[in-house]
Amino acid sequence: MVIGGGIAGIQASLDLADKGIPVHLVEKSPSIGGRMAQLDKTFPTNDCSICILAPKMADCFGHPNINVMTYSEVKEVSGKAGDFTVKILKKSRFVDETKCTGCCECIEKCPTKVPNEWEQNLGVRRAIYIPFMQAVPRVVTIDRDVCRKLTEDKCGVCAKVCKREAIDYEMKDQEGEINVSAIVVATGYDLWDPSVAPEYGYGKYPNVFTAMEYERMINAAGPTGGHIKRRSDGEHPKKMAFIQCVGSRNPQMGHPYCCAVCCMFSVKESMLAREHYDDIESTIFYKDLRTCSKNFYEYTERARNDYGVRTINSDGTVKENPENKNPIVVYDVGGRPVEEEFDIVVLASTLIPRKDAADMAKMLGIKADEWGFYTSPDRVMNPGETNVSGIFVAGYCAGPADIPESVAQGSGVAAKAFEVLAGSER
Amino acid sequence: MENDKSNEELRVGVFVCHCGTNIGGFVDVPSVAEYAKTLPGVVFAMDNLYTCAEDGLAAIKNAIKEHKLNRVVVASCTPRTHAPLFQATVEEAGLNKYLFTFVNIREHCSWVHMKEKEKATEKARDLVRMGVARVKLLSPQEEPRIPVEKSALVIGGGVAGMTAAHSLAKMGFPVHLVEKEKELGGFVRNLNNLYVTTKDATETIMPLIEKVKSHPNIKVYLNSKVSNVHGFIGNFDVKIKPNDKDEEVEHKVGSIIVATGAIEYTKEALYGYNVYKNVVTLTEFEIMCKNKTLPKVKNVAFIQCAGSRGQDVSYCSRICCNVAIKNAINIVDNYDNLLGIAEQTGKAVEEVPVEPKAPTEVLERRRRRSSRGRGREDEEVAEEVKRGPGERIEVTIFNRDIMSYGIAHELYFNKAREKRVRFVRYKPDRRPEVIMDGDKLMIKYFHETLAVEREMPVDLVILSTPLIAQPDAEDISRLLKVPCGQDGFFLEAHVKLRPVDFATDGVFVCGTARGPADITESIEQAEAAASRAATPLAAGYVQAEAIMAHVDQEICSGCGTCIDVCPYGAITKNEEGLAEVVAAACKGCGCCGASCPENAISMTNYTDEQLMAEALAALKEAI
Amino acid sequence: MAEDFEPKIVGFLCNWCSYAGADLCGVSRYQYPTNIRVVRVMCSTRISPHMVLRILREGADGVILGGCHIGDCHYISGNYYTERRFEMMEKMIELAGLEPERIRLEWVSASEGERFSKVVSDFVSQIKKLGPSPVRNKPEVAKKLEGAENASKSFRMKALVSKEYNLLTKENVYEEMLDPERLRNLIEQAANDEYERSLILTLTQDKSLSVKDLSKIIDVPTDRVLEHIVALRQKNLIAMEHPDGFTPTYHAIIIGGE
Numbered sequence A: 001m002v003i004g005g006g007i008a009g010i011q012a013s014l015d016l017a018d019k020g021i022p023v024h025l026v027e028k029s030p031s032i033g034g035r036m037a038q039l040d041k042t043f044p045t046n047d048c049s050i051c052i053l054a055p056k057m058a059d060c061f062g063h064p065n066i067n068v069m070t071y072s073e074v075k076e077v078s079g080k081a082g083d084f085t086v087k088i089l090k091k092s093r094f095v096d097e098t099k100c101t102g103c104c105e106c107i108e109k110c111p112t113k114v115p116n117e118w119e120q121n122l123g124v125r126r127a128i129y130i131p132f133m134q135a136v137p138r139v140v141t142i143d144r145d146v147c148r149k150l151t152e153d154k155c156g157v158c159a160k161v162c163k164r165e166a167i168d169y170e171m172k173d174q175e176g177e178i179n180v181s182a183i184v185v186a187t188g189y190d191l192w193d194p195s196v197a198p199e200y201g202y203g204k205y206p207n208v209f210t211a212m213e214y215e216r217m218i219n220a221a222g223p224t225g226g227h228i229k230r231r232s233d234g235e236h237p238k239k240m241a242f243i244q245c246v247g248s249r250n251p252q253m254g255h256p257y258c259c260a261v262c263c264m265f266s267v268k269e270s271m272l273a274r275e276h277y278d279d280i281e282s283t284i285f286y287k288d289l290r291t292c293s294k295n296f297y298e299y300t301e302r303a304r305n306d307y308g309v310r311t312i313n314s315d316g317t318v319k320e321n322p323e324n325k326n327p328i329v330v331y332d333v334g335g336r337p338v339e340e341e342f343d344i345v346v347l348a349s350t351l352i353p354r355k356d357a358a359d360m361a362k363m364l365g366i367k368a369d370e371w372g373f374y375t376s377p378d379r380v381m382n383p384g385e386t387n388v389s390g391i392f393v394a395g396y397c398a399g400p401a402d403i404p405e406s407v408a409q410g411s412g413v414a415a416k417a418f419e420v421l422a423g424s425e426r
Numbered sequence B: 001m002e003n004d005k006s007n008e009e010l011r012v013g014v015f016v017c018h019c020g021t022n023i024g025g026f027v028d029v030p031s032v033a034e035y036a037k038t039l040p041g042v043v044f045a046m047d048n049l050y051t052c053a054e055d056g057l058a059a060i061k062n063a064i065k066e067h068k069l070n071r072v073v074v075a076s077c078t079p080r081t082h083a084p085l086f087q088a089t090v091e092e093a094g095l096n097k098y099l100f101t102f103v104n105i106r107e108h109c110s111w112v113h114m115k116e117k118e119k120a121t122e123k124a125r126d127l128v129r130m131g132v133a134r135v136k137l138l139s140p141q142e143e144p145r146i147p148v149e150k151s152a153l154v155i156g157g158g159v160a161g162m163t164a165a166h167s168l169a170k171m172g173f174p175v176h177l178v179e180k181e182k183e184l185g186g187f188v189r190n191l192n193n194l195y196v197t198t199k200d201a202t203e204t205i206m207p208l209i210e211k212v213k214s215h216p217n218i219k220v221y222l223n224s225k226v227s228n229v230h231g232f233i234g235n236f237d238v239k240i241k242p243n244d245k246d247e248e249v250e251h252k253v254g255s256i257i258v259a260t261g262a263i264e265y266t267k268e269a270l271y272g273y274n275v276y277k278n279v280v281t282l283t284e285f286e287i288m289c290k291n292k293t294l295p296k297v298k299n300v301a302f303i304q305c306a307g308s309r310g311q312d313v314s315y316c317s318r319i320c321c322n323v324a325i326k327n328a329i330n331i332v333d334n335y336d337n338l339l340g341i342a343e344q345t346g347k348a349v350e351e352v353p354v355e356p357k358a359p360t361e362v363l364e365r366r367r368r369r370s371s372r373g374r375g376r377e378d379e380e381v382a383e384e385v386k387r388g389p390g391e392r393i394e395v396t397i398f399n400r401d402i403m404s405y406g407i408a409h410e411l412y413f414n415k416a417r418e419k420r421v422r423f424v425r426y427k428p429d430r431r432p433e434v435i436m437d438g439d440k441l442m443i444k445y446f447h448e449t450l451a452v453e454r455e456m457p458v459d460l461v462i463l464s465t466p467l468i469a470q471p472d473a474e475d476i477s478r479l480l481k482v483p484c485g486q487d488g489f490f491l492e493a494h495v496k497l498r499p500v501d502f503a504t505d506g507v508f509v510c511g512t513a514r515g516p517a518d519i520t521e522s523i524e525q526a527e528a529a530a531s532r533a534a535t536p537l538a539a540g541y542v543q544a545e546a547i548m549a550h551v552d553q554e555i556c557s558g559c560g561t562c563i564d565v566c567p568y569g570a571i572t573k574n575e576e577g578l579a580e581v582v583a584a585a586c587k588g589c590g591c592c593g594a595s596c597p598e599n600a601i602s603m604t605n606y607t608d609e610q611l612m613a614e615a616l617a618a619l620k621e622a623i
Numbered sequence C: 001m002a003e004d005f006e007p008k009i010v011g012f013l014c015n016w017c018s019y020a021g022a023d024l025c026g027v028s029r030y031q032y033p034t035n036i037r038v039v040r041v042m043c044s045t046r047i048s049p050h051m052v053l054r055i056l057r058e059g060a061d062g063v064i065l066g067g068c069h070i071g072d073c074h075y076i077s078g079n080y081y082t083e084r085r086f087e088m089m090e091k092m093i094e095l096a097g098l099e100p101e102r103i104r105l106e107w108v109s110a111s112e113g114e115r116f117s118k119v120v121s122d123f124v125s126q127i128k129k130l131g132p133s134p135v136r137n138k139p140e141v142a143k144k145l146e147g148a149e150n151a152s153k154s155f156r157m158k159a160l161v162s163k164e165y166n167l168l169t170k171e172n173v174y175e176e177m178l179d180p181e182r183l184r185n186l187i188e189q190a191a192n193d194e195y196e197r198s199l200i201l202t203l204t205q206d207k208s209l210s211v212k213d214l215s216k217i218i219d220v221p222t223d224r225v226l227e228h229i230v231a232l233r234q235k236n237l238i239a240m241e242h243p244d245g246f247t248p249t250y251h252a253i254i255i256g257g258e
């Protein structure tokens, strides 16, 4: 069983399934893909994230050995390596997955609009929705908290427009039990909300964005159709600032660690800005520019030299020019504070374990560090193993990792899980 | 590639889908189906509300049986998501899945021409005609299954190679592990302790070495190299040759993992390296710690990015910041102890002489020298260096950015700062300089914050030079037909999604052979490579898609153009010097087909004729 | 040109990026004109120049090729070759007297749905501006295109174009990289030669022609025509006749059934 259908979980599932092992992939959200599906381009090659991910998602979903359970959660785990019993809650979508063709006609007709969390609340979605166009499986889901039919027994329009009669307001959550030999946890990360740190002005000043908001904005399929727009007036910015280590490497904020991907994604985002608009100037404020994987340093040099990205080694905090709503970054030059006005500011806010990571750890009996990342008892020589034999961890939930590392870890734990299975055969 | 149904009468069935109103709302679907019936070869056509729904699929199966269809066209949504479903359906009805063609009248028609129903309908008709033109030229294909030799070869016996071998062995596959040195362990044997822990390096990997040596599935070849490799995924013939003998052993293996590691970069006169005494590299320093051959010091300086990040090599070596921090903490915390032991055993040195040698050789020399007794005495320097007991050693790390990524490293970095290790940043246009002022080693540097030039005396300078590719990486690259990147390290198939695969199927890479990485990362990659390598072994066969190149040996002149252009090395020359496609390796891109100067290559399921028929049908009513 | 001219356009899209981009375009309901008919190929590298030339000869008003962005090709390096071949196609089309703007190569990623609609709209209006393909009413253009088609199939052209990328990026056995300028010239020269020779063969298939006739039709000086004829005769592809005693004429030797 694999818990979490991000890139790490997908890779682990595919690797096991290709070896002939039946895999149950349990994903909490309505679609597999994880965070990577939200990103626009990816460092260090700037190739489009969904383009390279979508075929993997489709492979995973269509694989004869993989049973993909989306909109599902693990509720209880008992047993031991070679023989775990897992209780799974399959939440009701109120839509029959086998009937829905993903035509999305119902969505257009649904009158209820709520902020779209997939788009980092930059856009709206309906109560019946598909998280993103390339979602796998491509079926809609009704948000039970806001649907008028389910909350007030009014409306019901989606059932009327659906010619496939896929919509079923009576559909119930289902519980089931599955027996598995090994468990891979790959639940990824959450985004830290920088509004708790007032010095960055997020949530207070409209033109301060988080990096994930920015990723969605610059994505051609995102809420602004790939245009970077100021929240205050919709204008496209000419001068942008990126502030690194927002909340990370910062014991006061409770995250003394380095999130290991922010430097690179900010460099990437500053380059993408330039690819979209010739006239954008970007500045990155950093503590250390951690560009230490294959081709990463060369990538930053390219950003500096070919894309005219300015890098300034300093912390930055944000104020606002109340007249034009321009954010002002206060930084440090030779010990003296300097102020500079920008059109927008993008915060590389830190990444944290999933909200329910601690519950998951408790349920599985695996250990986590003080922040909630799952740990291995022998960190150096046995990464990916946990204190419970037969349970393995991969991807960001086991500590900061970028996509290639998450993929390698996904494959790596597949090897470990396969070792368990091969061992038990004999 | 005989078309065994070629004599049979063509009986095409066309299924046009409304997709609810998605197509039906913008295209006159029934008229398209009616039109399809008029096309030569079409014996059956119908429209469906939802072709992909259970009833729609049943309708296809029925029609195949009832109307003896031998070709099927579905006009609906996109093949990228739905082709497998319909292919499976026609197969269930006993039709080869390659006799099916998909026509996209939703994404490519109804959804993009929502305001022009008439023109959209006309386009849909054209598209159906194109599909029919194509389907008539298709022939049934078998997907070749190529059996796989269920064993693996691992090249390199460092942590990465050992981990990969051990993992495969545990999965039950025989592994041949080839190491060119006399011992397993690789680079870690040079190291003192490992960062983030205080564990002794060799001790840490000892259990792994033991497990590898004793595992019945692993055969270790020490002091040996791979001398020859032939074949393709599932079927490699490899030859292993001991370094000191001429007899080769031959094996057949299904997968190959490259884990040949990396070495440390050194350069004469880089920051006084090999020009001044007491200038050493990180590795040399680790060896000195390990062997307790340390000099007395009071001021130590590390220079980070020595030779890397654009100075000599372009990349960042990832691990050296954290290795430097580790050693800085060791020096501050534990130097007296280490030196004490060194002095007791008579190994301590007064100074580290100028001596340009590879790490292990340096080690040997130094050991011999110290056992011969002390070198030259230099009273004055010795005076300088004397510290009172308990007096701290000042450690300065000259750096550009400290790459203590992730959790543990960052905390370690903080610990170093707490221990008052000094971190001084420099810019590449103003690097620090190592100079000799009379007899004193000095570092001249520019203090960025204060914007002043400074000098400080040092007793030992440690250069954090990058890892570089093995000098013989090129040989392996040629042997296995796998590429090395510009930085000299092996180049993976896809930077993000295939980090341990080579583009060539059946060959994988892990550890520092792929690029700088620490032990944990090398092990993660090794496990990943083991998983990837085990996939064909576990399945027992590789299944090639039938979309693949085929060389007509009658026409081929053996010019080799196709061999050059194929990105997967899937074409080889046979004994007659003519080109031959290795089915298991070909991915069906068609590059060779478009390149072959003799037009000898055809692509199954995408032949020139099929593509042309489809394209030309767009232009003309008649087919 | 007539206002209501609706061009016929054939598109070849690679499965992994440009076809996926076109799919996303549909999913997002970006509208574009109905003139394009798409043929799906696994990779843009599959498309041989002669195929495009043939389609133009058969009366298409335009052909558009779509691939992944450079560096993103699913098959690693396929689209580099596409780029090279495309240059050759343009050259050939120009030689045949057609506007090179009738063909276009675009990189469209799987997330550029909107861009796909723009690319198609733009190409359609470009073709509308050019007007209907002259092939439709000028048979000699078709003949010339046929010459170009055959030239693009010739050993020399295919070998050169296929090797161009490798010659430019990898060292040859002498460990030197070819000067790109020199190589371009070489290819340009070869394209001219091959085109003219193929055209001579195409033209002399139906009836014998003299050097002068040929020179006039192809618009090439007589000495060059003669050079070609010598080359073709060496390969035994063309035969000489002396119909009225002194002005020799030539006709193509047709080998085999076709």
Ligand SMILES: Cc1cc2nc3c(=O)[nH]c(=O)nc-3n(C[C@H](O)[C@H](O)[C@H](O)COP(=O)(O)OP(=O)(O)OC[C@H]3O[C@@H](n4cnc5c(N)ncnc54)[C@H](O)[C@@H]3O)c2cc1C
Residues within 6 Å of the ligand: A003, A004, A005, A006, A007, A008, A009, A026, A027, A028, A029, A031, A032, A033, A034, A035, A036, A039, A041, A042, A043, A044, A072, A073, A074, A186, A187, A188, A189, A211, A212, A215, A261, A265, A268, A351, A354, A356, A360, A394, A395, A396, A397, A401, A402, A403, A404, A406, B496
């Ligand atoms: C702004 C930004 C830009 C980035 N850009 C890049 C880049 O350019 N290149 C790069 O290499 N990396 C980049 N990254 C990092 C990259 O996103 C991560 O490395 C990668 O997505 C981690 O994948 P994962 O599978 O571990 O986690 P995720 O993608 O988070 O997947 C976890 C999955 O598990 C599911 N899940 C969570 N909890 C449960 C549960 N309890 N039960 C069941 N399922 C659950 C989630 O719904 C999700 O689908 C970026 C990150 C950010 C924030």
Ligand SMILES: Cc1cc2nc3c(=O)[nH]c(=O)nc-3n(C[C@H](O)[C@H](O)[C@H](O)COP(=O)(O)OP(=O)(O)OC[C@H]3O[C@@H](n4cnc5c(N)ncnc54)[C@H](O)[C@@H]3O)c2cc1C
Residues within 6 Å of the ligand: B155, B156, B157, B158, B159, B160, B161, B178, B179, B180, B181, B184, B185, B186, B187, B188, B191, B193, B194, B195, B224, B225, B226, B259, B260, B261, B262, B263, B264, B282, B283, B286, B319, B323, B326, B467, B470, B472, B476, B510, B511, B512, B513, B517, B518, B519, B520, B522
């Ligand atoms: C100064 C220094 C300090 C370090 N400190 C730490 C630390 O504290 N913590 C940490 O985690 N990492 C540390 N590292 C990194 C660590 O050494 C590497 O991550 C690790 O050694 C990589 O293992 P590997 O198996 O990939 O390569 P290697 O250990 O280099 O092993 C490769 C093996 O392949 C063999 N080989 C090479 N070519 C051939 C061939 N053609 N045929 C057969 N065999 C061949 C070699 O002889 C060698 O045995 C340090 C590195 C350096 C330079």
Ligand code: SF4
Residues within 6 Å of the ligand: B551, B555, B556, B557, B558, B559, B560, B561, B562, B563, B578, B579, B595, B596, B597, B598, B599, B600, B601
């Ligand atoms: S390119 Fe064509 S002629 Fe040349 S070797 Fe390959 S198949 Fe044979």
Ligand code: SF4
Residues within 6 Å of the ligand: B548, B549, B565, B566, B567, B568, B569, B570, B571, B581, B585, B586, B587, B588, B589, B590, B591, B592, B593
């Ligand atoms: S089709 Fe592509 S992968 Fe197959 S042999 Fe030809 S060039 Fe190689």
Ligand code: FES
Residues within 6 Å of the ligand: C014, C015, C016, C017, C018, C042, C043, C044, C045, C066, C067, C068, C073, C074, C075, C078, C079
């Ligand atoms: S696969 Fe798109 S260009 Fe090669």
